[in-house]
Amino acid sequence: MTILLIEDEPKTGDYLQRGLAESGFAVRLARNGRDGLAIAREGGIDLVVLDVMLPGMDGWQVLAALRGAPATEQIPVLFLTARDEVHDRVRGLELGADDYLVKPFAFVELVARLRTLLRRGPVREDELIRIGGLEIDVIRRRVRRDGTPVVLTAQEFALLHLLARREGQVLSRSLIASQVWDMNFDSDTNVIDAAVRRLRRKIDDPFPQKLIHTRRGMGYVCEVEPAAGA
Structure with a gap:
């Protein structure tokens, strides 16, 4: 299974890429939203882990673009947000995210959620x-x-x-x-x-x-x- 990780913070991106690889996933890392969207459009991506706060093209825009194209609309998306606000979570789910985690989070929970999404396909967390x-x-x-x-x-x-x-x-x-x-x-x-x-x-x-x-x-x-x- 190939995961696309879109995360601009260098230490976080490197840590997650290494940890996910050690957990058995193939990982492609993009440091900004535009690069991440381009990789997703190339195909071969099973799931996207998407940070909300990205330079240039933010996570909301990337998510909307993924859901607006037939080639990427079915790819499960788990978005990461450092802002634990109700409207952020609601906005992400309304735009089509399948799940979310609020930073900081336990890495083991991230892996568990990714495996659940990959087993079941796009499954939204019950509200x-x-x-x-x-x-x-x-x-x-x-x-x-x-x-x-x-x-x-x-x-x-x-x-x-x-x-x-x-x-x-x-x-x-x-x-x-x-x-x-x-x-x-x-x-x-x-x-x-x-x-x-x-x-x-x-x-x-x-x-x-x-x-x-x-x-x-x-x-x-x-x-x-x-x-x-x-």
């Missing part, structure tokens, strides 16, 4: 995630439980979003640590457990139906468990 009475507005970063707004910190939202978008999958503490904190924690640390406890106080404790469950010796899972005897 709303619903599990039982839980509703997560991914774009606007808002959470409601049984119709009641729940106020979360940025870290709590990231943890909940990770658990919810992988509903039914047991996530290990090390995976959670790498994707939410971009760190590797010692196995005996209680950092993850404490973070889950704080999240449960807001998401589960005030409500009869529990959604975040512990799998002893394995990790945590977000799901609606069947009623006893069902």
Whole structure:
């Protein structure tokens, strides 16, 4: 699989190119939007990782051009933005991006998202995630439980979003640590457990139906468990 990386910051571009190559991808690197668009039009690109803030031709313009041409309109695009603003995320998705990541991000999450897009083709991240009475507005970063707004910190939202978008999958503490904190924690640390406890106080404790469950010796899972005897 060949990934086109359009990133003007030299250190970031070199780091991502090296890391993606080590992860098994063929990588073509463009340092500006015009060069990136030209490479995409040559063909042979399976996915584009597109930085928004580019000199000359910015990421928005590149994305619009990709989606406006038959030869490139179906190429999955994941855009990277350093601006964690709702209107930036909405604009990117409306222009046709398939997914986005806000800088700084965990490299392992970038690779996981790229592999998902390559397996499934152009799949947009759901704007709303619903599990039982839980509703997560991914774009606007808002959470409601049984119709009641729940106020979360940025870290709590990231943890909940990770658990919810992988509903039914047991996530290990090390995976959670790498994707939410971009760190590797010692196995005996209680950092993850404490973070889950704080999240449960807001998401589960005030409500009869529990959604975040512990799998002893394995990790945590977000799901609606069947009623006893069902």
